[in-house]
Amino acid sequence: MARKLPALGKELVDRIEEAWQQPQADWARKRLLVVRLIALHQSSVAEIMTIAGVCRQTVFTYRDKVVAEGVEGLLKRDWAGARTPAVHGAVEDEFKAKLEAGDFRQARDAQKWIAKRTRKQLTESGVRKLIHRLGGKLKVPRKSHRKKDQAASDAFKAELPGRLAAVVGERPDKTVRLWVLDEHRYGLLPVIRRVWSRRGVRVHAPYATTYKWGYLHEALEIDGANDAQLLFTPAINQDIHALFLKQIACSDPDSLHVIIQDQAGFHLRAEDPRLPANVRLLPLPPYCPELNPVEGFGRLLKAPTANRLYSNLRQLEDHLIAVARYWTKPGQVRSLIHGWMREQTNAGAPL
Known part of the structure; x- marks a missing residue:
């Protein structure tokens, strides 16, 4: 009742x-x-x-x-408050710093560090919950060359407006268009990526060892029209690179095109006679691919081709072109450009 x-x-x-x-x-x-x-x-x-x-x-x-x-x-509350967590205050800040540095390969590594630092033993499940609460996520680290100079990378970001002014001059007589450029190799050897599946089920992807390659040259405009230029070539060398720079130059002959690119051996140098008259080059620091937004563009183009077999390069290129139609729209190009790069170029460059 x-x-x-x-x-x-x-x-x-x-x-x-x-x-x-x-x-x-x-x-x-x-x-x-x-x-x-x-x-x-x-x-x-x-x-x-x-x-x-x-x-x-x-x-x-x-x-x-x-x-x-x-x-x-x-109104009497018999509650002494929650217990103080094992990781808090200065220890929590130190733990976050180690997470950002990627010092923990497994939850077990974090568990050992917490036990040593606080003399408290957490379960692995408790450590995973702590990591998730602090914004941690299991990631595959990006390769970083041992010769990379982090100071040079930071200096490039800070000094970009001044470097642009030095390249184009204080009062350019033409409209300045700024690009980032890179290349990606594609081929018939399949790219294997992760897929969602049910737990306990083994997923298979088709695979064949076929060594046929092509190269996709890409240039994205940092601001303004957020244009994109692409070129498919069977090989890559300085003559082909000169051809791609000419394509960019001819897309708007009345403007001055500043190209930010890495220092690969097949890239032209500023004094090369094959450089179009309305093109200027601004090299990135060595071994700093993360500074170039085109790196992300290449990964996005390749993603839909993962775990698939293609009978020939033309079939693969047709698929890449179809994917590129979406990612070369101005709004999508703008979304790929690093925020700091757009801000720095507008801070001092006469664009």
Whole structure:
């Protein structure tokens, strides 16, 4: 038989109202709201549950407590607070720094570090929850060449406006268009990528060892029209690179085109006579591919071709062209450009 809510005595009701008028913590206010609704005797248990946001048992628990111990007992909280987590404060900041540096290959590595640093033993499950709470995620690290100079990479970002001004001059007589350029190799050897599948089921991808390659040259405009230029070639060398630079130059002959590119051996240098007259080169620091947004463009083009076999390069190129139609739209090109690069180029370059 369902429990009913009998009327509370007048003296108890007066005390509830008196407490209700006084400042209270959120948890105390909720308890008083429940018993106050009971005292008013105008709402059913279901309605009180909805109004106060509590379960049915809580309504009766608060009602029994206020009857047995009065308002003072209702507002007494036997709670000493949550226990202090093992990783907090300065230790938490240190742990986050190690996460950002990729120092933990497994949750077990983090578990050992926490035990050594705090002398507290967490379970592996607890460590994973901690990592997720702090924004951690299992990732495949990006390769970084041992010769990379991080200081040079940081300096390029900071000095980009000045370097652009030095390349184009303080008062260029033409409209300046700024590009980032790179190349990607594609071929009939399949690219194997992860796929979603059911747990316990082994997924297979078609594979054949076929060594036939082609090269896709890509240039993305950093700002302005956010244009894109592509060129498919069977090989890659300085003459072919000169051909791609000529393609960019001819896309807008009346403008000055500044090309940001890496220092690959098959890239032209600023003094090369094959360089078009309206093209200027701005080299990236060595071994810093993360500075070039075109790296991401190449990965996006290749993604739909993963785990698939193609009978010939033309078939693969047709698929790449179809994918490129989407990613070469101005809005998509803009989304690929690094925010710092767009800000820095607009900070001092006469674009």
